[in-house]
Amino acid sequence: MALHWSSGLAALAVAVSLFAAGAAGHPFLVPQFYEHTCPQMQAVVGGIVAKEHAKDPRMAASLVRLHFHDCFVQGCDASVLLDDAHGRFTTEKRSNPNRDSLRGYEVIDEIKAALEHACPGTVSCADIVAVAARDSTVLTGGPGWEVPLGRRDSLTASLSGSNNLIPAPNDTLPTIAAKFHNQGLDIVDLVALSGAHTIGDSRCVSFRQRLYNQNNDGRPDPTLNPAYAAELRGRCPKSGGDQTLFALDPATQFRFDNQYYKNILAMNGLLNSDEVLLTQSHETMELVKSYAASNALFFEHFARSMVKMGNISPLTGHSGEIRKNCRRISTTSN
Numbered sequence: 001m002a003l004h005w006s007s008g009l010a011a012l013a014v015a016v017s018l019f020a021a022g023a024a025g026h027p028f029l030v031p032q033f034y035e036h037t038c039p040q041m042q043a044v045v046g047g048i049v050a051k052e053h054a055k056d057p058r059m060a061a062s063l064v065r066l067h068f069h070d071c072f073v074q075g076c077d078a079s080v081l082l083d084d085a086h087g088r089f090t091t092e093k094r095s096n097p098n099r100d101s102l103r104g105y106e107v108i109d110e111i112k113a114a115l116e117h118a119c120p121g122t123v124s125c126a127d128i129v130a131v132a133a134r135d136s137t138v139l140t141g142g143p144g145w146e147v148p149l150g151r152r153d154s155l156t157a158s159l160s161g162s163n164n165l166i167p168a169p170n171d172t173l174p175t176i177a178a179k180f181h182n183q184g185l186d187i188v189d190l191v192a193l194s195g196a197h198t199i200g201d202s203r204c205v206s207f208r209q210r211l212y213n214q215n216n217d218g219r220p221d222p223t224l225n226p227a228y229a230a231e232l233r234g235r236c237p238k239s240g241g242d243q244t245l246f247a248l249d250p251a252t253q254f255r256f257d258n259q260y261y262k263n264i265l266a267m268n269g270l271l272n273s274d275e276v277l278l279t280q281s282h283e284t285m286e287l288v289k290s291y292a293a294s295n296a297l298f299f300e301h302f303a304r305s306m307v308k309m310g311n312i313s314p315l316t317g318h319s320g321e322i323r324k325n326c327r328r329i330s331t332t333s334n
């Protein structure tokens with residue numbers, strides 16, 4: 001009898017956890033989406049990402065960011081990859097957050113060409129970006145996760161969306177939180193996903209204000225470690241050198257780990273939007289401390305939040321299309 005009870009409870013627990021997993025996921029996206037139509041999809045993406053990352057170790061960071069900048073504008077629909085379509089829309093590549101900054105377009109082109117060869121007209125550009133972001137995280141030592149798939153590609157892009165919806169490095173924490181909330185992402189998502197700044201680079205222009213005139217008083221940001229600020233000023237002058245690159249996490253630049261949060265605790269966060277996680281709210285401060293103390297917790301939350309971000313307003317069913325070339329729409333009704 002006791003055995004029956006316990007096995008019944010175990011079955012119930014499994015059912016509840018399956019339900020919970022389903023409830024947290026997206027109803028139309030599933031990891032097995034290409035199982036029959038393009039079984040080699042994940043291997044093709046993974047192979048090319050690894051090859052390009054071996055040539056350019058910054059590429060992993062650039063591909064993670066590409067997914068973020070795609071998902072925050074019209075959902076994860078590869079709108080960020082579209083070039084100008086004369087008279088119809090202006091490319092998001094020219095927005096303030098993306099211009100001279102966002103990278104990885106050629107890697108996605110290469111993957112798309114290989115997949116068009118292997119399984120023509122089947123795999124969306126949006127799914128390629130989502131899998132490339134996961135593979136890039138794993139390649140640099142970060143967590144892995146199953147990527148829900150089945151997104152379709154947009155027929156349009158939004159330059160204004162890209163300018164307005166993606167957080168800027170000098171936004172206040174409430175503004176950044178509002179931009180995440182707007183996408184259905186909460187404070188835990190915000191702090192965990194900011195941990196992507198454990199890899200990759202920033203240009204001088206993105207944090208210069210902190211070095212010279214943070215509060216319009218001609219002084220550096222008091223929440224930036226003075227020794228670090230002095231070092232940064234050496235290569236990021238008051239004017240000029242806008243495009244000079246600096247590691248977001250100089251301690252372990254190419255390694256996906258929780259060092260980013262340790263930097264923030266030491267007032268060595270590079271961007272204003274990094275350091276405000278410590279200084280502008282108790283809730284985010286506690287999360288920064290938790291992730292600095294536990295790499296495992298950071299990895300668990302990062303993976304979960306990446307899936308959540310990847311679920312933002314996908315096009316599914318008959319919406320959108322599967323582009324042949326990620327830079328332009330294939331549907332030729334115009």
Ligand code: HEM
Nearest residue numbers: 061062065068101167168169193196200201202203206273
């Ligand atoms: C919380 C709000 C965020 C702000 C304000 C922000 C801002 C920035 C800025 C200003 C840069 C440097 C760009 C440049 O100067 O060229 C950058 C780089 C980067 N961001 Fe964020 N970011 C945020 C969140 C995220 C999220 C959610 C992710 C991904 C999950 C992400 C991933 C990255 C990566 C990997 C880089 C380095 C890219 C490379 O080296 O090519 N960021 N971010």
